[in-house]
Amino acid sequence: MSDTIGRLRWVIPEGYIPPKSHGPAPEFTSHEAFCVLNTNFEDAHLNVTIFYADREPVGPYCLTVPARRTRHFRFNNLEKPAPIPEGTSYSSLIESDVPVIVQHTRLDSRQSKNALLSTIAYPCAD
């Protein structure tokens, strides 16, 4: 099974952390997430860059997905070098030192019944 699976660079053009929530935290906190699967037998070191509409990109945010593991990261929880403000348009570029696969998901509970969206991120040609 699983020799090399995935790509080194992924893009999620849509980004927006809804500034309100309904329901118990943390599961119904409005959030935006990217899920990363690392099928390799070595850890994946990620550098995430956040692009904005009206200021310079911010990053890298440094994250690790251990060998043979998945991680579901919430953009809401990124802290260093700077948290992403709520209610603001952004995009993300996710770069890894080994091939991974990335999916984008948002849970929006602003209007009391949660809405969901998801898509496989855009895999860049390496």
Add this chain to the structure above:
Amino acid sequence: MSDTIGRLRWVIPEGYIPPKSHGPAPEFTSHEAFCVLNTNFEDAHLNVTIFYADREPVGPYCLTVPARRTRHFRFNNLEKPAPIPEGTSYSSLIESDVPVIVQHTRLDSRQSKNALLSTIAYPCAD
């Protein structure tokens, strides 16, 4: 990081601006958006063409995504050469002079609790 990322042409076959909304504008106004990330160090000039079911395509709509920035455009707000009518099926072709990445999103608040959909747009082979 980021030499050339993305493609020059993208397609979103599904298009429909819901004609009703619930909740405060503009965030809960039913809308359809395309998010564009430009990772290049030069501006991206976009030409958008809108296709309809029963009349000639309309365009180009000319938009700019500055270097190293993202823009979240609402189809609702396109004005020249002509606004897109609500409640009408359409498709869009997005062409850029430098590679970009495009994602499609709709927020539908017609029935008081918003629903969401999203997908990476179709990247044409250049």
Add this chain to the structure above:
Amino acid sequence: MSDTIGRLRWVIPEGYIPPKSHGPAPEFTSHEAFCVLNTNFEDAHLNVTIFYADREPVGPYCLTVPARRTRHFRFNNLEKPAPIPEGTSYSSLIESDVPVIVQHTRLDSRQSKNALLSTIAYPCAD
């Protein structure tokens, strides 16, 4: 603009027409749709085949997308050779004689507030 854009064959593995609806018809009738853009200067003739879990595939359903037009087809409305039963799992294969682009969307209004999903269909290598 637009020399040849798209592919000749597309697949939508997920298929399910929700058997109930809330809200005024036809816009809030639970439905499943595939949107097709034809950027060519000649008509696209589509053959759609429906696959089921427990019986032989049914088709072709013959449809046309005129030159330089889009069509949003509801699976609910396919009639010949046979309508698709509600509440049943199916998949679809969409074949065209000229390249097109296909997106899948469902509106589910069974529980009074509509839910949406969408994804670009799977483009087969031609």
Add this chain to the structure above:
Amino acid sequence: MSDTIGRLRWVIPEGYIPPKSHGPAPEFTSHEAFCVLNTNFEDAHLNVTIFYADREPVGPYCLTVPARRTRHFRFNNLEKPAPIPEGTSYSSLIESDVPVIVQHTRLDSRQSKNALLSTIAYPCAD
């Protein structure tokens, strides 16, 4: 029609079975599903591996999609070698002995009005 369509390996990075539901079972039971279309004239034998955040991958789950059929599998219903716990982040790798096409869908009815998400899974280069 349909010589070989699809790929041998697919990945769904996002995985989460919502631990609550509203509405009549089984159609409104919160669930996560993967839909598989097999257009071949021979059966597809699937091996599914589930990856977690904090323990070793589990699998293979062995499933069959008969020739010229579709199957909509719920992750909730996988049993051997071990069921997937609710409310837990996971990813899935789906491997087939003949080319198939895979789509990911979740129905989340935790907050009484169901939400939906869907995307074509990530097709690995074979």
